[in-house]
Amino acid sequence: xxxxxxxxxxxxxxGALALMSSxxxxxxxxxxxxAAFTYQAKHAGGTVHLLxxxxxxxxxxxxxYTLQYWQLYQATYxxxxxxxxxxxxxSFNVVPDLAVAMPTVTNAGxxxxxxxxxxxxxxxxxxxxxxxxxxxxQRIFKVSNPNAGTxxxxxxxxxxxVTTPATCTxxxxxxxxxxxxxxxxxxxxxxxxxxxxxAVPFGSILPASTPGKDQGDVPIPGTGAYTFSKYNVxxxxxxxxxxxxxxxxxxxxxxxxPDTIEETFGETVESEVTSVENNQANWIFDPLPTDRLxxxxxxxxxxxHVNPLTADWYVPMNVxxxxxxxxxxxxxxxxxxxxxxxxxxxxxxxxGQPTCTILPPGFPGYKSFCAYNSTSSSTYKGPDLAKxxxxxxxxxxxxxxxxxxxxxxxxxxxVGQYIQSVLNSIGYKAxxxxxxxxxxxxxxxxxxxxxxxxxxxxxxDYPAASDFLNVLLSCSNFHPASDNSINISGYxxxxxxxxxxxxxxxxxxxxxxANTMWGAIDQQIMTTDAPWVPxxxxxxxxxxxxxxxxxxxxxxxxxYVDQLWVK
Amino acid sequence: xxxxxxxxxxxxxxxxxxxxxxxxxxxxxxxxxxNGTIRLGNKTVNVxxxxxxxxxxxxTPIGPTWHFSTYFLGADSQGRDVFARLLYGGRTxxxxxxxxxxxxxxxxxxxxxxxxxxxxxxxxxxxxxxxIVWAFPIYLLAISLSVVxxxxxxxxxxxxxxxxxxxLPILIIAAVFVPYVGRPxxxxxxxxxxxxxxxxxxxxxxxxxxxxxxxxxxxVMPSIIVFFPLMxxxxxxxxxxxxxLSIGVQPPAASxxxxxxxxxxxLYTRPWVAMAPGIMIVxxxxxxxxxxxxxxxxxxPKAKLRGSI
Numbered sequence: 001x002x003x004x005x006x007x008x009x010x011x012x013x014x015g016a017l018a019l020m021s022s023x024x025x026x027x028x029x030x031x032x033x034x035a036a037f038t039y040q041a042k043h044a045g046g047t048v049h050l051l052x053x054x055x056x057x058x059x060x061x062x063x064x065y066t067l068q069y070w071q072l073y074q075a076t077y078x079x080x081x082x083x084x085x086x087x088x089x090x091s092f093n094v095v096p097d098l099a100v101a102m103p104t105v106t107n108a109g110x111x112x113x114x115x116x117x118x119x120x121x122x123x124x125x126x127x128x129x130x131x132x133x134x135x136x137x138q139r140i141f142k143v144s145n146p147n148a149g150t151x152x153x154x155x156x157x158x159x160x161x162v163t164t165p166a167t168c169t170x171x172x173x174x175x176x177x178x179x180x181x182x183x184x185x186x187x188x189x190x191x192x193x194x195x196x197x198x199a200v201p202f203g204s205i206l207p208a209s210t211p212g213k214d215q216g217d218v219p220i221p222g223t224g225a226y227t228f229s230k231y232n233v234x235x236x237x238x239x240x241x242x243x244x245x246x247x248x249x250x251x252x253x254x255x256x257x258p259d260t261i262e263e264t265f266g267e268t269v270e271s272e273v274t275s276v277e278n279n280q281a282n283w284i285f286d287p288l289p290t291d292r293l294x295x296x297x298x299x300x301x302x303x304x305h306v307n308p309l310t311a312d313w314y315v316p317m318n319v320x321x322x323x324x325x326x327x328x329x330x331x332x333x334x335x336x337x338x339x340x341x342x343x344x345x346x347x348x349x350x351x352g353q354p355t356c357t358i359l360p361p362g363f364p365g366y367k368s369f370c371a372y373n374s375t376s377s378s379t380y381k382g383p384d385l386a387k388x389x390x391x392x393x394x395x396x397x398x399x400x401x402x403x404x405x406x407x408x409x410x411x412x413x414x415v416g417q418y419i420q421s422v423l424n425s426i427g428y429k430a431x432x433x434x435x436x437x438x439x440x441x442x443x444x445x446x447x448x449x450x451x452x453x454x455x456x457x458x459x460x461d462y463p464a465a466s467d468f469l470n471v472l473l474s475c476s477n478f479h480p481a482s483d484n485s486i487n488i489s490g491y492x493x494x495x496x497x498x499x500x501x502x503x504x505x506x507x508x509x510x511x512x513x514a515n516t517m518w519g520a521i522d523q524q525i526m527t528t529d530a531p532w533v534p535x536x537x538x539x540x541x542x543x544x545x546x547x548x549x550x551x552x553x554x555x556x557x558x559x560y561v562d563q564l565w566v567k
Numbered sequence: 568x569x570x571x572x573x574x575x576x577x578x579x580x581x582x583x584x585x586x587x588x589x590x591x592x593x594x595x596x597x598x599x600x601x602n603g604t605i606r607l608g609n610k611t612v613n614v615x616x617x618x619x620x621x622x623x624x625x626x627t628p629i630g631p632t633w634h635f636s637t638y639f640l641g642a643d644s645q646g647r648d649v650f651a652r653l654l655y656g657g658r659t660x661x662x663x664x665x666x667x668x669x670x671x672x673x674x675x676x677x678x679x680x681x682x683x684x685x686x687x688x689x690x691x692x693x694x695x696x697x698x699i700v701w702a703f704p705i706y707l708l709a710i711s712l713s714v715v716x717x718x719x720x721x722x723x724x725x726x727x728x729x730x731x732x733x734x735l736p737i738l739i740i741a742a743v744f745v746p747y748v749g750r751p752x753x754x755x756x757x758x759x760x761x762x763x764x765x766x767x768x769x770x771x772x773x774x775x776x777x778x779x780x781x782x783x784x785x786x787v788m789p790s791i792i793v794f795f796p797l798m799x800x801x802x803x804x805x806x807x808x809x810x811x812l813s814i815g816v817q818p819p820a821a822s823x824x825x826x827x828x829x830x831x832x833x834l835y836t837r838p839w840v841a842m843a844p845g846i847m848i849v850x851x852x853x854x855x856x857x858x859x860x861x862x863x864x865x866x867x868p869k870a871k872l873r874g875s876i
Contacts, residue, residue, distance in 0.1 A: 270835075290644075291835040293625030294618040301621040341601035345644065348617050348626040408813060410832040414644050417818050421599040421645070424819075431731050432818055541624070 036086060036250045037563060043257050043550065046566035050263040051272040052285040055233040060215045061201040061222070062139055065146045067459060067558065068285055070201050072263070074554075075256055075562035076239065077222040079203035080114050080133065080183065081195055083462075083556040084251050091554035092463045094195045097252035098128060098205055098223065099183075102195075109190030109508050114183040121244035122207050123227035130176035133183050135208035141168040142212030146484070150477065151197045156186040166212070192507035192514075196462035225256045225562060236264040256562030257550070273543065276303075282548045282564060288541050290347050290411065296543060305542040306350075307553050310360045311459040312468070313346070315419065315533035316444070316488035318452050323397035323428065330530040332395065333453075334372035336388035336422050339380055342535045345414045352536040354380040358468055358522045360537045364511075365465035365518030371527045388426045398427035405444050405454040408434035415455050415535070442483040447490060456488060457538075462556070464507075465518035470500045473525060473532075489531035496525060570857035577851050581657030588651040591636055596655055597819040600646035605629070605637050614638070614646040627836050640839050643829045649840050656821035656844060661851070663737050663822070664803030670741035671798055672791055675748035680779055680787070682749070683756025694753070697746035705743050709805060712739045713814035731817040736809060740802045747801075748794050752787055759783055789866035793859055800855035807848055823848050 056068035061077050064070070074085065082097040084090055096102050098120060103112040120128045141148050141161035149162045161168035175184040187194065197203065206220050219228035225245045230238040239261040247255050263285070267275070272284040273292050277300065288296060296304055317324035317333065324330050339354035346352045353361070356370035356379075374382035392398050402423050406416030416432045423430035435443055444454040461467050471477055475492035479485040499521050506514035525531065542559050544551060549565035588596055603614040618625045628642035639650040682693035700708070716739065720730040728734050759765055760783075768778050803823075809815030810824025818825065823844035830841025 289832065289835075290625060291832055294620070294627055294836065297618060297624035298621030304622060304624075306622065306624070338602065341599070344601050344615050344617075344626045347624060350617075350623050351625075410644075413813075417645055418599045418601065420819060421597075425598065434813055 036084075037254045037552065039247075039250070039255050043565040043567050044259075046258050047260040047262060048258040048283075048548075048561060048564050048566055049281045050261065050283050050285060050561060051267055051275060051281045052263055052265055053267065053269055053272070055237075055265050057233075058214050058216050059219055059228060059231050059237070060143065061204040061220070062136075062143050062145055062206070063214045064201070071285075071557050071559065072237075072239065072261075072561060073201040073204065073222075074224075074557050074560065075226045075253075075261070076224040076228060076242075077201060077204035077206075078224055078253055079198050079200075079205060080116070081199045081203075082252050083199050083554065085254050085554070085560065086251065087552045087554065089555065091556045094199045095249070095251045097199075097249065098133075103185075107186075109192075110187045112185045112187075112194065114185070116181045116183060117248055118181060119246075120223055120248060122221040122223055123242040123244060124207065124221040125244055126207060126221075128205060128223060129208075130178055130181055130183055132208045133205055134170070134174050134176045135210070136203075136205045137174045137185075138168045138170055139206065139210065139212055140202060141165045141170075143214050145202050147197070147202060150471070151193075151202075154187045154189060154191045154194065156188055158188070190505070190508050192504060192511075193462065193464050193466060196464060200461060224253055226261060233265070235266065236262060238262050254563070257565050257567075258562070261561055276543055276545045279545045279547055281545060282566060283542065283544045283559070283561070287411075288543055293347055293351075293541075300543070303544050303546060303548075305544070305551055305553065305559075306539055307542070307555075307558075308353075308362075308539045309459065309537065310363050310463065310555070311457060311538055312355070312358065312360060313342070313352075313415075313455070313457050313535040313538060314358075315453060315455055315535060317531060317533070318447075318450075318488075318490055319529070319531050320447070320490045321450060321452050323395065323400040323402065324452060326395045326397055327529060328391045328395035329397045329400075331372065332388040332391035332426060333423070334526075334530050334533050335384045335391065336426050337419065337533055337535070338383040338422075339535055340382065341418060342415055345418060346411060346536065346538065350539075351541070352538050354536050355534045356380050356526065358473070358525065358532065358534060359465055359518065360460075360468075363460070363465065363468070364463060365469075365515040365522065367519030367523065369523050369526075371523070371530070385426065392427045400428055402428045402430045402452050403433050404430060405433045405435060405440060405449075405451050407437040407440040407455075409437060412455055419453075419455070444488055445485040446483050447480045447485070451488075454488065455535075465515065465522075466500065466504055469518060469521055469525070470504065474500050491525075491529065491531040493525070493529060496521060496529075499524075568861075570854040570861065573850065574854040574858060577657065577847065577854070578661060581654050581661060584651065584654035584658055587654055588648070592638070592648050592651050594638075594648040594651055596647050596651035596821065598647070600642070603646055605632075607632060607634070607637070614642050628833065628840075630837055631839050640843050641837055643826070643837075643840050644833060645829075649826070649843060652821040652826055653823075653843050653847065656823045656826050657847060657851075659733070659816055659820060659822040660803050660806055660824070660848075661799075663733065663740065663806045663816075664799045667737045667741040667744075667802040667806075668795055668798040670737065671744045671802070672748055672795055674741065675745045676752055676784075676787070676791055678745065679749040679752025680756055680783060683753040684760060684775070684779055684783065686757075690753075693749075697750055700743065701746045701750075706805070706808060709739055709743050709809060710812065710814060712743070713809050713812075717814055717817070733816065733820070736806055736815045740805050740809075743805070744798060744801060748791075748798060751794075752790065755787055755790055756783055759786055789862075793863040793866060796855045796859040796862065800852040800859070803855075804848065804852055807844075 056066040058064050061073050078097045080099040081094050084093040084095045098117055099114040100117050103114045105112055116130050140152050142165050153159050153162050156173035157170040173186055210220050217231045219231055226239040227242045229240045269286045269289050275281040317330050343352040343354055359366040368378045370380050374384045404416045404419055406412045413434050420430040420432050443449050444451045473491050475497040478487040478490050478492050503514050503517040550563055552560045552563045600614055604611050614629050615626050629638055630641040632638045638648050641649050643649055678693050682690045716735050717730050721728040765782055768782050806815050807824030810822045811828045816822040816825050826844040827841045833840045
């Protein structure tokens with residue numbers, strides 16, 4: 001998931017951890033990482049006030065692809081399965097949600113049989129039935145979900161639905177039985193990540209009566225502990241308790257604490273920070289301004305939470321345009337950029353970790369290596385400008401003009417200016433082209449715009465190596481002349497794409513060997529073709545107000561807004 | 568005279584920017600210096616300094632050292648010497664302000680003279696062009712032109728100006744201010760045209776070109792001279808505004824506007840990055856304004872109107 005706003009990162013020292021822990025303990029009992037949340041009624045009630053500089057777009061959970069709202073959807077919508085609502089590594093686990101249990105998988109991994117829970121109601125009072133499940137699967141295609149053609153087209157009938165969404169039936173793909181309350185999903189081919197893909201908000205079960213088009217700012221009833229009661233893209237949104245909600249699985253959908261959750265839009269980030277400092281708001285969504293980090297991390301250390309993310313900041317180079325259609329030019333930039341410098345622009349070594357790999361550390365398949373380094377080492381040591389200049393000279397591209405397209409927020413712009421300085425120093429004539437964050441991400445994907453190089457970020461959708469390697473660098477995700485071509489480099493190595501498919505297939509039977517394959521693919525891409533310059537893995541900072549308790553963090557969807565205490 | 572002296576000091580200091588950067592500060596103000604160090608007394612100090620307190624988050628550029636030889640006003644977020652960039656930025660801002668004022672005054676004078684002297688269809692056409700340009704708020708027009716031209720450059724017939732070239736902001740700023748100079752000149756010419764000495768020249772059979780060059784232009788010139796320093800100040804302010812919005816001078820080049828923009832995200836910890844160019848703009852614009860007033864007083868001591876920026 002591309003979530004550009006999520007620009008901050010941090011690292012916590014042992015001392016700081018101890019300090020934070022002691023402060024949190026003082027504010028109330030904390031559920032141990034990995035354990036289901038234990039509800040404490042004495043903390044129920046009140047209003048959690050969140051701040052974000054802008055709205056996150058449509059409120060439709062089957063369309064919206066932003067972290068800002070995916071974070072809120074955890075408390076408002078459910079799928080047949082969902083990611084476990086716990087803190088720590090277990091938050092990557094997929095658990096049954098509206099389904100009674102995890103599905104029975106048969107037919108060589110191609111058939112998933114779910115049994116729907118009974119007695120659950122949407123926030124409009126209507127009972128959830130298997131017809132709603134079928135309609136929700138169909139609606140994924142009818143609303144042209146961003147991943148309909150890459151994730152969900154594995155369902156039988158999916159390809160036809162991608163071609164003609166309006167008449168999508170998924171006949172033979174999703175079969176429901178009203179008498180047994182069962183849902184059978186048939187896939188064209190086995191897919192080890194299918195349950196992950198159902199557990200994200202795109203897989204939310206919505207009322208069958210929901211229109212088959214993007215609902216924009218109209219809230220859709222859900223089954224979660226809360227329901228959206230108001231949404232105005234200019235001013236804010238409000239979530240109230242779902243009057244029909246009863247806990248059926250605390251691991252899937254726990255009861256929340258506040259009676260109301262409000263998110264207000266429109267303030268500057270500086271103003272948001274001041275509001276939280278003054279206890280006028282509980283949390284801000286936006287990355288903390290780098291200028292305020294020192295003050296916050298010193299004066300408000302106990303209110304600051306720092307979590308590593310499975311995410312990349314990277315520089316995609318267009319392998320089909322000069323000068324980066326020359327592998328030596330791409331390798332040169334990999335040698336030239338000092339990733340420690342980039343980390344400093346982001347806020348320092350405690351907020352980001354330089355990286356040489358596409359897969360983030362701790363991710364399935366991750367293997368530490370560094371192909372472009374000042375010294376031979378598996379971890380990043382520094383740049384080698386001499387090698388970079390020699391490669392530029394050997395490539396015959398010296399003197400070429402290079403345009404760097406970045407978003408116009410301070411950190412991205414600073415990184416762009418740094419890369420411009422580096423490119424100029426190794427022989428190119430570079431310019432920076434800042435664009436609004438609203439358009440930069442799609443602009444750099446479209447080959448019509450002839451973008452040579454850009455700065456981008458990728459945050460995991462779910463914990464699988466393919467979510468980075470296959471999504472971002474396979475031939476199937478390069479769509480020339482389209483705004484929806486997430487393979488920004490335009491990189492297509494058929495041999496490597498075939499290996500990716502083999503690794504995906506192997507995940508079903510031998511995950512360990514599959515992960516070894518993914519690690520090797522990562523290494524091969526960077527060593528032989530170098531379509532990216534991986535920059536660093538960011539960490540996330542959450543700044544909460546003094547009166548806010550029970551901070552809980554999911555590695556999948558980040559802070560649980562509904563678990564915050566304001567009483 | 569004091570304003571002129573102040574202006575001379577500012578211009579001279581800015582012209583000496585390369586001398587300061589290369590021979591005194593020994594810094595390249597256009598390249599990032601994120602891992603650089605400097606000597607302060609007996610200590611070696613990082614240009615970007617990691618926070619060591621609390622959770623230790625954040626990296627802050629070094630603040631003003633107040634040592635003329637090194638990072639006098641501190642560093643910006645790219646680790647560049649702010650004082651060196653301030654001097655280079657002044658060169659750019661003044662250059663753009665001066666050149667665009669020249670272009671603006673020349674074009675406005677030609678159009679104003681033609682419009683006021685020939686009247687009729689010529690006056691109607693030129694006046695309507697002035698009206699159209701004047702109909703737009705000046706900054707809105709400048710921003711619109713900048714956004715379009717700075718992404719694609721200017722490509723009309725044989726004219727090809729690349730995006731990012733300094734020529735673009737110069738032309739844009741010159742163009743948007745033409746009516747502001749052209750209209751008063753037109754009015755002045757229309758008034759002069761009715762005077763006896765012009766009627767005498769016409770009666771004597773002098774050519775239009777001769778009358779414009781020998782009779783009218785010398786009488787209009789004092790007004791143009793009064794306008795000129797004011798336009799330099801106006802244009803410099805416009806350039807700073809456009810650069811502050813990232814649609815004027817493009818990085819890594821510096822102007823006072825771009826430096827203020829750079830300093831915007833350092834206001835909390837390093838306010839001098841934004842304040843220093845702001846102060847320079849105030850001083851320079853103020854000096855030019857007073858200079859313009861001085862010129863007017865010299866050419867027309869009885870004038871009642873007093874202009875201001």
